[in-house]
Amino acid sequence: MPSRHVWIGRKAMCGEAHAHRCKSCRYVSKAAVNTQADYDYDRPLMKTQVPGPRSKELTKQMGQIQNNTAINFFCNYEESRGNFLVDVDGNRMLDVYTQIASIPIGYNHPALLKVVSDPNNASAFVNRPALGILPPESFVDKLTEGLLTVAPKGLNRVQNMACGSCSNENAYKAMFIWYRNKERGTSIPSDADLSSCMINQLSILSFSGAFHGRTMGCLATTHSKPIHKLDVPSFDWPIAPFPRLQYPLDEHVRENAQEEARCLEETEDLIVKWRHKGMPVAGVVIEPIQAEGGDNHASAAFFISLRKIASKHGCAFHVDEVQTGGGATGRFWAHEHWGAEDPADIVSFSKKLLTGGFFYRDEMETDKPYRIFNTWMGDPSKNLLLAEVLNVIRQENLLAEVTRTGKALLGGLYELQAKYPNLLSRARGQGTFCAIDVCKASVRDKLILQARDNGVILGGCGDLSIRFRPALIFKEHHVHMFLNVFSDLLAAHK
Amino acid sequence: MPSRHVWIGRKAMCGEAHAHRCKSCRYVSKAAVNTQADYDYDRPLMKTQVPGPRSKELTKQMGQIQNNTAINFFCNYEESRGNFLVDVDGNRMLDVYTQIASIPIGYNHPALLKVVSDPNNASAFVNRPALGILPPESFVDKLTEGLLTVAPKGLNRVQNMACGSCSNENAYKAMFIWYRNKERGTSIPSDADLSSCMINQLSILSFSGAFHGRTMGCLATTHSKPIHKLDVPSFDWPIAPFPRLQYPLDEHVRENAQEEARCLEETEDLIVKWRHKGMPVAGVVIEPIQAEGGDNHASAAFFISLRKIASKHGCAFHVDEVQTGGGATGRFWAHEHWGAEDPADIVSFSKKLLTGGFFYRDEMETDKPYRIFNTWMGDPSKNLLLAEVLNVIRQENLLAEVTRTGKALLGGLYELQAKYPNLLSRARGQGTFCAIDVCKASVRDKLILQARDNGVILGGCGDLSIRFRPALIFKEHHVHMFLNVFSDLLAAHK
Numbered sequence: 001m002p003s004r005h006v007w008i009g010r011k012a013m014c015g016e017a018h019a020h021r022c023k024s025c026r027y028v029s030k031a032a033v034n035t036q037a038d039y040d041y042d043r044p045l046m047k048t049q050v051p052g053p054r055s056k057e058l059t060k061q062m063g064q065i066q067n068n069t070a071i072n073f074f075c076n077y078e079e080s081r082g083n084f085l086v087d088v089d090g091n092r093m094l095d096v097y098t099q100i101a102s103i104p105i106g107y108n109h110p111a112l113l114k115v116v117s118d119p120n121n122a123s124a125f126v127n128r129p130a131l132g133i134l135p136p137e138s139f140v141d142k143l144t145e146g147l148l149t150v151a152p153k154g155l156n157r158v159q160n161m162a163c164g165s166c167s168n169e170n171a172y173k174a175m176f177i178w179y180r181n182k183e184r185g186t187s188i189p190s191d192a193d194l195s196s197c198m199i200n201q202l203s204i205l206s207f208s209g210a211f212h213g214r215t216m217g218c219l220a221t222t223h224s225k226p227i228h229k230l231d232v233p234s235f236d237w238p239i240a241p242f243p244r245l246q247y248p249l250d251e252h253v254r255e256n257a258q259e260e261a262r263c264l265e266e267t268e269d270l271i272v273k274w275r276h277k278g279m280p281v282a283g284v285v286i287e288p289i290q291a292e293g294g295d296n297h298a299s300a301a302f303f304i305s306l307r308k309i310a311s312k313h314g315c316a317f318h319v320d321e322v323q324t325g326g327g328a329t330g331r332f333w334a335h336e337h338w339g340a341e342d343p344a345d346i347v348s349f350s351k352k353l354l355t356g357g358f359f360y361r362d363e364m365e366t367d368k369p370y371r372i373f374n375t376w377m378g379d380p381s382k383n384l385l386l387a388e389v390l391n392v393i394r395q396e397n398l399l400a401e402v403t404r405t406g407k408a409l410l411g412g413l414y415e416l417q418a419k420y421p422n423l424l425s426r427a428r429g430q431g432t433f434c435a436i437d438v439c440k441a442s443v444r445d446k447l448i449l450q451a452r453d454n455g456v457i458l459g460g461c462g463d464l465s466i467r468f469r470p471a472l473i474f475k476e477h478h479v480h481m482f483l484n485v486f487s488d489l490l491a492a493h494k
Numbered sequence: 495m496p497s498r499h500v501w502i503g504r505k506a507m508c509g510e511a512h513a514h515r516c517k518s519c520r521y522v523s524k525a526a527v528n529t530q531a532d533y534d535y536d537r538p539l540m541k542t543q544v545p546g547p548r549s550k551e552l553t554k555q556m557g558q559i560q561n562n563t564a565i566n567f568f569c570n571y572e573e574s575r576g577n578f579l580v581d582v583d584g585n586r587m588l589d590v591y592t593q594i595a596s597i598p599i600g601y602n603h604p605a606l607l608k609v610v611s612d613p614n615n616a617s618a619f620v621n622r623p624a625l626g627i628l629p630p631e632s633f634v635d636k637l638t639e640g641l642l643t644v645a646p647k648g649l650n651r652v653q654n655m656a657c658g659s660c661s662n663e664n665a666y667k668a669m670f671i672w673y674r675n676k677e678r679g680t681s682i683p684s685d686a687d688l689s690s691c692m693i694n695q696l697s698i699l700s701f702s703g704a705f706h707g708r709t710m711g712c713l714a715t716t717h718s719k720p721i722h723k724l725d726v727p728s729f730d731w732p733i734a735p736f737p738r739l740q741y742p743l744d745e746h747v748r749e750n751a752q753e754e755a756r757c758l759e760e761t762e763d764l765i766v767k768w769r770h771k772g773m774p775v776a777g778v779v780i781e782p783i784q785a786e787g788g789d790n791h792a793s794a795a796f797f798i799s800l801r802k803i804a805s806k807h808g809c810a811f812h813v814d815e816v817q818t819g820g821g822a823t824g825r826f827w828a829h830e831h832w833g834a835e836d837p838a839d840i841v842s843f844s845k846k847l848l849t850g851g852f853f854y855r856d857e858m859e860t861d862k863p864y865r866i867f868n869t870w871m872g873d874p875s876k877n878l879l880l881a882e883v884l885n886v887i888r889q890e891n892l893l894a895e896v897t898r899t900g901k902a903l904l905g906g907l908y909e910l911q912a913k914y915p916n917l918l919s920r921a922r923g924q925g926t927f928c929a930i931d932v933c934k935a936s937v938r939d940k941l942i943l944q945a946r947d948n949g950v951i952l953g954g955c956g957d958l959s960i961r962f963r964p965a966l967i968f969k970e971h972h973v974h975m976f977l978n979v980f981s982d983l984l985a986a987h988k
Contacts, residue, residue, distance in 0.1 A: 054631075061634045065642065066653050070626045070863035077621040077630050078614075088631045099624040100869045112620040117613065120572075125619065126606040126879065127571040128848070130593040132564045136571050137548075137582045140555045148559065159560050162657050163870055169659075169709040173726050180725040194720040201727055214868055215663040217710030226688040227864055231674040232667050233695055235727055351869060354622070369564035370721055374708055375594045375845060376657055385620065 039110055040082025040473070043481065044455025045092040052089025072452075080107035083471060083478055085457060093452065094481050097459035101291070101323050101469035102351040104389045105398070109473075111388045124381045131160060131377040132370075139380055146387040147357065150332050152319075152347045153340075155359035160378030164322040164350035165213035168285070170372050171348045171358040172217050175283035175316040176202050177371055178364050182314065187367035202282040203235065203274050205267065205315070207242040209462070211292030212285060212320050221285055224293040224462070238274045238281065240267040242290060243298045247428045248414075260302040264309060271313045283316040283346070284309075288334035291323040294462020295435030297428055300338040307343065316364065319344040326352025327393055327472050330403035330431030337430060352472075354389065355382035398472040406431035408476045409468060412483040420490050426465075434468040435461065447489055454485045533604055534576025534967070537975065538949025539586040546583025566946075574601035577965060577972055579951060587946065588975050591953035595785070595817050595963035596845035598883045599892070605882045618875045625654060625871040626864075633874055640881040641851065644826050646813075646841045647834075649853035654872030658816040658844035659707035662779070664866050665842045665852040666711050669777035669810040670696050671865055672858050676808070681861035696776040697729065697768050699761065699809070701736035703956070705786030706779060706814050715779055718787040718956070732768045732775065734761040736784060737792045741922045742908075754796040758803060765807045777810040777840070778803075782828035785817040788956015789929030791922055794832040801837065810858065812840040820846025821887060821966050824897035824925030831924060846966075848883065849876035892966040893925075900925035902970045903962060906977040914984050920959075928962040929955065941983055948979045 051059065055073035062068040079086040083106055085095040095103070105112070115121055129136055147158045159174075161167040179202060181187045206212065206221035213219065214228060220235040222228055243260045246252035271281045286306065290296035310317040324334035326349070335343045345364055350356040355378050366372050393399065406429060413427035413436045426437040438444035441463055448458045448466065461467040470478065545553065549567035556562040573580040577600055579589040589597070599606070609615055623630055641652045653668075655661040673696060675681045700706065700715035707713065708722060714729040716722055737754045740746035765775045780800065784790035804811040818828035820843070829837045839858055844850035849872050860866050887893065900923060907921035907930045920931040932938035935957055942952045942960065955961040964972065 058629075058631065058634055062629065064650075065634065065637055066651055067860050067863065067866065070867060071629065072627045074631050074633075075623065075628050077623065078617045080617075080621065085628070099622070099628060102622065102624065102869055107621050108617060109620065113616050116610070116616045116619045119611065122607050122610045123572045123574075123602060125610045125875075126603065127574065127601050128593070128596065129569060129571065130596065133566045134569050134579070134593060135552075135556065135565065137552065137568050139568075140552055140559065143559050156558075157560055163660065163868065165660060165663075165868060166657065166709060172710070173708075176725045176727070189724055193724060202725070203727070214667075215660060215709045215711060216666070216714075220710075225864075227862060230683055230687060230865070231670045231696070233670070233697070233729055366561050368721060369561065370719075371724070372561065373564060374657065374659060375596055381619075 039108065040106065041084040041092060044084065044094050045090075046453065046455050047090045050087060050089075050091055050093070050452045052087065052091060054088040058088065077107065082106040082109075083474055091455070093455050093457045094478060095457045096468050096470045096474070096478075096482055097457045098469055098471050100351070100459065101328065103471050104326055104352040104354070105392050106471045106473045109392065111392050112385055115384050115388050121381075121384055124384055128376060128379060128381070130375050131380065132373050136380055139383070142380065142383045142387060146383055146390060147353075147359075149390060152333055152335065152344060152359050154342055155344065155347060155361055157362060157365060158359045159357055159372060160383070161350075161356040161358070162376060162378055163356045164348070165215040165218050166374070167322065167348040167350055167356035167358050168212045168221075168320060169215055169217045171318055171346045171360075172204055172221075172283065172285070174346065174358070174360060174364055174366060174372055175204070175318060177366050178316060179280070179282035179314070181367060201279045203237040203279045204318075205238045205240055205270060205274070205281045205284045207240050207286055207290070209242045209290050209293035209296055210285070210287060211290070212287075213322075224290075236279070238270040240270050242286075242293075242296055243302060245297060245299075247297075247426045249297065249299065249428070256299065257301075260298060260305075264302065264305050267306065268309050268313070271309070271315060275313075281313065281315045283318050285318040285320055287320050288324050288337070289329070289430065289433060291467065292461055294465045295428060295433075295467055296462070297430075300340070303335070303338050303343075304340050307340065316345040318346040318348065320348050322348060322350045322356075323469075324433065325349040327399050327402055328352070328431050328433040328469065330399055330406055332393075332399065334430065334433070352389075354386045355379060393472060396473070401475065402431045402472055405470075405474055405476055405479060406434065408479040409434050409482075412479060416483070416487060416490060419487075420493075423490060423493060429468070432468060432470050432474055435465045437464045438466060440464070443493070447486075447493075450489050451485055454489070456482050456485045533602065534600065535578040535586060538578065538588050539584075540947065540949050541584045544581060544583075544585055544587070544946045546581065546585060548582040552582065571601065576600040576603075577968055585949070587949050587951045588972060589951045590962050590964045590968070590972075590976055591951045592963050592965050594845070594953065595822065597965050598820055598846040598848070599886050600965045600967045603886065605886050606879055609878050609882050615875075615878055618878055622870060622873060622875070624869050625874065626867050630874055633877070636874065636877045636881060640877055640884060641847075641853075643884060646827055646829065646838060646853050648836055649838065649841060649855055651856060651859060652853045653851055653866060654877070655844075655850040655852070656870060656872055657850045658842070659709040659712050660868070661816065661842040661844055661850035661852050662706050662715075662814060663709055663711045665812055665840045665854075666698055666715075666777065666779070668840065668852070668854060668858055668860060668866055669698070669812060671860050672810060673774070673776035673808070675861060695773045697731040697773045698812075699732045699734060699764060699768070699775045699778045701734050701780055701784070703736050703784050703787035703790055704779070704781060705784070705817075706781075707816075718784075730773070732764040734764050736780075736787075736790055737796060739791060739793075741791075741920045743791065743793065743922070750793065751795075754792060754799075758796065758799050761800065762803050762807070765803070765809060769807075775807065775809045777812050779812040779814055781814050782818050782831070783823070783924065783927060785961065786955055788959045789922060789927075789961055790956070791924075794834070797829070797832050797837075798834050801834065810839040812842065813838040814842050816842060816844045816850075817963075818927065819843040821893050821896055822846070822925050822927040822963065824893055824900055826887075826893065828924065828927070846883075848880045849873060887966060890967075895969065896925045896966055899964075899968055899970055899973060900928065902973040903928050903976075906973060910977070910981060910984060913981075914987075917984060917987060923962070926962060926964050926968055929959045931958045932960060934958070937987070941980075941987075944983050945979055948983065950976050950979045
């Protein structure tokens with residue numbers, strides 16, 4: 001099929017305002033079939049530095065209302081399309097970060113706009129129900145046609161929630177309840193149980209560098225940056241070491257296996273130790289790729305062994321796919337790459353799935369009403385949008401597309417780190433869920449800002465990493481747009 | 495202005511199917527000006543018992559997917575209007591519970607449907623931003639025209655969040671951060687602070703019978719029912735006694751003042767005790783009316799004294815208005831009834847405000863980015879709807895209406911408890927935020943189910959209470975519909 005983007009010149013990529021910076025055109029897309037050509041933009045277009053004057057003014061105003069220190073810039077979402085985010089100063093940027101990995105199929109996707117404009121759906125947007133007691137007629141069907149079509153292996157049940165943190169909080173609660181019922185041998189608590197809730201102490205084992213959210217239960221398992229936890233009371237729960245691997249993984253198999261074996265051994269020791277302390281581990285929680293903590297990978301063998309250790313000690317195994325889930329690794333769930341028969345007891349999600357929640361095994365079902373509960377328990381209007389996102393993923397075969405695009409992206413990163421070994425290292429990724437390390441945090445931060453001024457939005461993670469989190473409609477020619485901008489910045493770096 | 499509802503007959507109220515049960519017509523609305531006559535129904539209409547066959551079938555199907563034991567019935571939200579919720583079996587019920595107090599201006603309000611159908615708003619529904627880093631252009635205006643117009647006295651700032659639990663979790667975090675920075679005398683943490691997050695221990699003081707949510711930080715301050723907390727690890731935080739008052743409040747001033755003095759004294763003792771334990775109280779959290787815990791009221795003097803005790807000991811004072819906020823007490827915030835100059839440091843909200851969040855004092859602002867943060871931090875599409883809800887409240891003068899309707903409701907409850915002193919007691923309320931106690935939990939539960947079969951949806955709270963949580967568009971003639979149904983049930987009670 002012919003593409004409208006067989007040749008992408010540097011001028012077209014950076015926008016007129018920055019065209020004078022463009023020196024060469026090394027990365028040229030050959031195969032990109034731009035199925036979203038009808039609604040996506042074809043290139044960045046920069047008019048000011050970012051943030052521009054209008055963003056600066058609005059940020060100042062926002063400072064009168066709430067903390068404004070994390071604001072990057074203000075956006076014109078109406079004008080944003082596909083892979084391109086437009087800001088309030090008219091700058092149009094290729095978005096390789098997508099609202100912290102939470103825009104699945106790009107901005108203003110026609111299929112989603114149709115969901116909103118359909119008068120039959122209006123009620124879902126204005127009458128938010130208390131889903132746990134008064135669900136809408138269509139909700140069973142929406143779950144069946146939507147979330148349940150992507151249920152992880154062995155997990156037949158799904159609990160809808162509103163966001164990533166409350167999904168994890170409630171997944172933890174489900175594990176605590178399951179663990180205690182298992183211990184009791186009955187789901188009927190004793191009077192002593194009921195009157196001494198404070199005394200029942202259980203724990204969740206998490207990993208160094210993990211990020212599972214910022215509400216207090218989640219925060220007790222989050223260890224990516226001290227500023228997230230500073231001053232907030234926490235639980236005395238075990239923290240196991242996450243393997244620190246060398247990349248590319250297939251060139252360091254022996255050393256990496258040793259590192260993983262060490263981490264597994266320490267994990268098992270901690271489970272035993274915390275049981276002896278009287279705070280048994282009800283669940284082990286882990287990300288398939290530690291995202292916020294710096295895109296740390298581990299092998300399929302590591303996760304499968306960890307899952308076995310959890311089972312051996314009677315702990316539930318919770319895979320947190322809030323950032324990894326939804327297709328960016330080339331599979332719908334990152335844990336599918338493990339090829340495990342029995343990958344998890346609980347899998348939590350949010351972000352690209354537009355609604356939060358967790359899948360779980362039959363035996364993790366709570367025994368009584370109101371144990372896993374809150375007023376809203378999600379938002380059916382998000383399930384409407386999600387069902388459409390899943391349709392688009394299937395119709396446009398986006399998981400295969402992500403795999404193809406991801407190869408181009410990772411290949412480009414390998415080339416750059418070979419060319420700039422003093423600047424870049426540890427290129428890694430699955431699908432388009434990629435990252436690369438920069439020699440120093442200050443250089444990393446500067447490169448991200450420079451890329452933005454040249455029309456490409458990137459995000460940082462961990463101490464030294466740049467993370468790539470494009471939408472699932474990010475194609476090879478978008479990879480090339482990014483690589484061209486980034487390689488110029490590296491060439492110019494002093 | 496003439497009303498279409500000057501005379502509401504019992505036949506009209508209960509629906510044809512139950513008309514044979516209607517014996518009399520004592521409560522007749524005289525003054526109701528039914529401004530929502532154009533979209534509201536005029537009466538319940540019952541076709542089956544509730545849940546009917548279709549609801550039962552769907553509930554069974556839901557049981558294959560998730561815990562279904564709290565489901566009351568399935569709803570046809572498309573057909574629901576104003577104060578009437580329609581179920582999937584075609585039953586139309588007067589809704590005096592409104593999705594656990596979270597529907598502000600009734601179902602399918604034309605003003606809200608207009609927001610959704612306006613093509614200019616479509617982008618807000620399909621492009622959910624990471625608000626903390628990339629807010630939409632209109633967000634400052636939406637906050638200014640929306641939430642900030644109802645900012646509690648002295649609280650100039652507002653942090654948007656997604657739901658009640660995450661609003662409270664983040665309000666607690668804001669108080670922890672504020673407290674430690676105050677202790678340090680600087681916002682710059684020491685290296686020891688940064689490396690020893692686990693060791694920093696602070697507490698939140700809450701009250702017996704309180705409900706502040708179910709995520710783990712909130713849950714540590716929730717004490718309404720053991721089943722909410724069972725098996726879930728918690729913090730060793732102080733729990734003060736909430737006054738157990740006699741009603742009507744104005745007939746028991748002396749005894750109630752004694753009870754409140756006792757509770758204040760114990761509260762102050764606990765603050766001192768926890769400081770000595772090395773877990774100082776960073777914040778005191780309280781509901782203006784304990785809702786989930788059984789509609790427990792306290793006097794304005796109690797809250798004002800409590801606020802002073804908190805300030806005296808350097809603790810922040812957090813008023814949780816998640817259930818009470820949004821107008822149902824006849825003021826926008828229940829704490830306005832205190833008449834305090836300086837009511838709170840933090841006020842949290844959700845439910846009727848459609849979005850979560852908390853207002854806070856300037857000095858409670860966090861000092862750095864990413865301390866109060868998550869991916870979504872709310873949802874701008876909810877702010878669009880909220881702005882319209884606030885317009886309707888103003889245009890239709892709904893707070894005054896709620897006050898008028900509430901008087902009719904509470905008056906009716908007083909009459910009923912005078913007539914059935916062995917069945918009913920402790921009628922109480924502010925605006926339409928009313929409750930009454932039933933002699934036994936089993937009788938309470940039975941009355942709620944019978945009322946539902948007769949076309950009126952009520953909710954329980956605490957051990958023995960029925961709580962009334964109608965929308966702000968609930969008028970006197972709706973009160974009379976409810977009273978007629980309820981008084982027949984009481985008359986028939988054996």
